[in-house]
Amino acid sequence: MRNISFSDEEQSDILPKTATLWWRTPQDFDENGHLKVDISDLSKLTPRLKILREMERLAFISTEGLEDLRHKLITYRAGDFWLPVGGVKKEDMEIAPVITIVLVGLCASGKSSLVNYMYSVLGRSGLIPFAQTSSGNSHYTTMFLEEHNVLRSMRSGFCVYDTRGLETNDMIEGLDEVSTWMTRGVRHNQPCFRHDDYNNNNKITSKRYTKRNVDCAIIVADLSEINKAFISGDLKDVVALKSLFNNSSIRKSNENPLLILTHGDTISAEERINSRLKICEFLGIPETTGVYDVACLTEQGILPEESDPITAFALTEAVYRSLMQSDRNHQPKKKLKDWIVLFLTWILCCIGAFFAILANFFSKCSQPHNKKLKY
């Protein structure tokens, strides 16, 4: 996230030798891995060049930056990134002990795989899949909200929630569910059953788990599906994604939600860059701020981790950014005066409702009399 300037010589020494520098296409880079055009004049950067520059930035700082950011996440305590505003002290802010990030997106966009990748990069254990994903012929879908402590630490200052994906054909119900999570909070093991589920009569939530207010939502989207949609002209999926992106409940402030693009490894570099450009344009967001290309699996179908520090760094930076976003949005604690005002407002509403019912009742009682008068 820090601004850096880098020369090509410096860069080739620092870049991880094994990294998959997929964006370095012959169209834009020479055989030494140098950009063919001058990118020093920022005002002349095209959106495509901005993406290439962003990827070079991630590559440049990934090796050293990954450890640095990981350390910041390990030592992070809720509210650490909060900056004093409006003369309110930190102790007067409503800051939950654990910051809650939810991953939302369409079905099979890669939310559970992203959780596993987080465990692998941040918790340093890539052997066991911690969140069940669909694989091979299994069409497994996450059916319950799952809380994950991806750092695998008792003192972690944040947790990540894996959620059930939204169906393109039933966005209204899906968006309603997302609004409920965002406004009423989430709980581990909370069911996410939809009306057409085969067996949805087991809607019991275990109240033993702590309810958490959601601080930030990250949208996970499948870049290969986005690419398909723009090529075929069937924009159903990207329209659904836009409705999720613009949903007022996930915008805790004026900031755009973070967007993580998965499945980039399954399309060509050209398609990967172009579909990122197109979806950012479609959503009306900058192509490099708050958007991360994180392929959760390699071509061999395994978690990337060591082989791809750039993707690992992109993921870590996305989590870091989501914590910064969360800490910017805390509200001051309610004081006694606020509770009294709230109580009085509630009483006034009740009185108003009571008189409205009375008025309605008496107007109904007086109707036959009115009719008689008319005749």
Ligand SMILES: Nc1nc2c(ncn2[C@@H]2O[C@H](COP(=O)(O)OP(=O)(O)OP(=O)(O)O)[C@@H](O)[C@H]2O)c(=O)[nH]1
């Ligand atoms: N090649 C590739 N495959 C991926 C990537 N991310 C996820 N997958 C695969 O995509 C399929 C769906 O991934 P999941 O993680 O189960 O998706 P989900 O969003 O949790 O799905 P729901 O729980 O149904 O909403 C699985 O077969 C994953 O292995 C990626 O970046 N690259």
Ligand SMILES: [Mg+2]
């Ligand atoms: Mg899932």
